[in-house]
Amino acid sequence: MTRPAKDFFAPLAVGAPAPLREIPARPSRAIHFFDPGNEKMAAKVPDMVGTVDVLLGNLEDAVKAENKEKSRQGLVDIGKANAHLGSTAGPTQFWTRINSLDSPWALDDLTTLVPEIGDRLDVIMVPKVQGAEDIHYVDRLLAQLEAKAGLTRPLQVHAILETARGVANIEEICAASPRMQGLSLGPADLAADRRMKTTRVGGGHPGYLVRQDPPRDDLGVQQYDAPRTSYQQDLWHYTIARMVDACAMHGIFPYYGPFGDIKDTVACEDQFRNAFLLGCVGAWSLHPVQIKIAHQVFSPSVEDVAHARRVIAAMGDGTGAVMIDGKMEDDASVKQCQVMVRLADELAAIDPDLKALYDGIDA
Ligand SMILES: CCC(=O)SCCNC(=O)CCNC(=O)[C@H](O)C(C)(C)COP(=O)(O)OP(=O)(O)OC[C@H]1O[C@@H](n2cnc3c(N)ncnc32)[C@H](O)[C@@H]1OP(=O)(O)O
Numbered sequence: 001m002t003r004p005a006k007d008f009f010a011p012l013a014v015g016a017p018a019p020l021r022e023i024p025a026r027p028s029r030a031i032h033f034f035d036p037g038n039e040k041m042a043a044k045v046p047d048m049v050g051t052v053d054v055l056l057g058n059l060e061d062a063v064k065a066e067n068k069e070k071s072r073q074g075l076v077d078i079g080k081a082n083a084h085l086g087s088t089a090g091p092t093q094f095w096t097r098i099n100s101l102d103s104p105w106a107l108d109d110l111t112t113l114v115p116e117i118g119d120r121l122d123v124i125m126v127p128k129v130q131g132a133e134d135i136h137y138v139d140r141l142l143a144q145l146e147a148k149a150g151l152t153r154p155l156q157v158h159a160i161l162e163t164a165r166g167v168a169n170i171e172e173i174c175a176a177s178p179r180m181q182g183l184s185l186g187p188a189d190l191a192a193d194r195r196m197k198t199t200r201v202g203g204g205h206p207g208y209l210v211r212q213d214p215p216r217d218d219l220g221v222q223q224y225d226a227p228r229t230s231y232q233q234d235l236w237h238y239t240i241a242r243m244v245d246a247c248a249m250h251g252i253f254p255y256y257g258p259f260g261d262i263k264d265t266v267a268c269e270d271q272f273r274n275a276f277l278l279g280c281v282g283a284w285s286l287h288p289v290q291i292k293i294a295h296q297v298f299s300p301s302v303e304d305v306a307h308a309r310r311v312i313a314a315m316g317d318g319t320g321a322v323m324i325d326g327k328m329e330d331d332a333s334v335k336q337c338q339v340m341v342r343l344a345d346e347l348a349a350i351d352p353d354l355k356a357l358y359d360g361i362d363a
């Protein structure tokens with residue numbers, strides 16, 4: 001049974017901070033992953049603060065088993081050494097991805113990170129979430145640890161959607177705790193768990209396509225040997241759309257996850273843009289080259305912002321219908337335009353280049 005409404009926003013431990021009533025809409029176009037135990041990557045972090053929306057110290061997959069403790073300690077050191085990291089101190093949020101709850105490391109991840117750098121961290125990403133029970137476990141443990149550490153701000157929780165059971169339980173996961181900040185699609189683990197016949201980290205597949213019908217000759221006979229156009233389809237459309245609906249319903253934020261073909265910046269941009277158009281607010285960046293792609297794709301274009309502002313201005317109180325450039329605009333399209341302009345305003349508040357671009361529209 002879920003908690004009764006009157007208890008939903010009560011702290012789960014005596015002395016723990018009160019849960020948030022609303023998840024703040026902080027820009028998080030790129031969640032940049034780094035291994036805090038990798039000296040080369042860790043050395044780059046101080047210079048990245050302020051240049052990327054989210055820096056995430058990854059402790060789970062991609063960190064070798066023998067390096068788990070080193071990476072955890074590296075994250076503590078980075079949190080303590082970088083005074084401007086974390087959204088209370090500056091524009092770059094500070095997240096971590098802990099190890100999965102059934103692993104030998106998850107408990108130590110939480111019991112180390114919360115007392116050591118809980119005041120700096122914004123969001124704890126939890127992998128391989130199967131259902132509400134996983135979130136309930138993390139929720140109570142975090143409350144106990146926050147109370148013990150004397151934290152005044154509750155940590156938020158982000159779940160990766162990367163098991164078939166997680167997808168089946170998506171609504172209950174989103175609703176499990178007021179800490180829930182968002183969901184990310186985890187296409188690599190999800191493909192494995194679903195027994196998809198792919199060997200990639202996100203993106204499309206040339207075999208997943210639809211093909212044009214065979215053309216007919218003058219007598220109407222179909223020419224099966226004639227050349228035909230085929231179109232690659234999006235393997236992730238269903239899951240992303242499901243995730244977007246669940247997140248919107250619960251007032252939390254959906255993200256596309258990893259795109260593993262680092263060199264294919266064009267397809268990465270396409271995948272991110274599909275997610276942006278469907279309603280996602282950001283994506284993961286695995287390599288510095290992907291930060292720029294995510295920041296660009298998940299920021300509304302100047303053309304879209306200009307059009308949205310025109311529609312809002314023309315629609316007055318937002319009711320009725322008007323014609324703009326030969327197209328009908330009404331209450332529903334003005335609401336889409338408001339989403340676009342709100343996002344542009346939020347981004348302009350933290351990104352001076354975007355502010356100059358968007359301000360220039362009216363000049
Ligand atoms: C699949 C499901 C998932 O769970 S995805 C999430 C887990 N995976 C990750 O977090 C992977 C993170 N990224 C990486 O490990 C690396 O970027 C990989 C993909 C291995 C490529 O590394 P590498 O071959 O060194 O790339 P490179 O030679 O082009 O690097 C150039 C310089 O940049 C650095 N770099 C690389 N990645 C990062 C990063 N994520 N954050 C910060 N710095 C990074 C490299 O260390 C290298 O530095 P330098 O110029 O040699 O000093």
Ligand SMILES: O=CC(=O)O
Nearest residue numbers: 162186187188189
């Ligand atoms: O963790 C991410 C994934 O794709 O798996």
Ligand SMILES: [Mg+2]
Nearest residue numbers: 061162186189
């Ligand atoms: Mg995964």
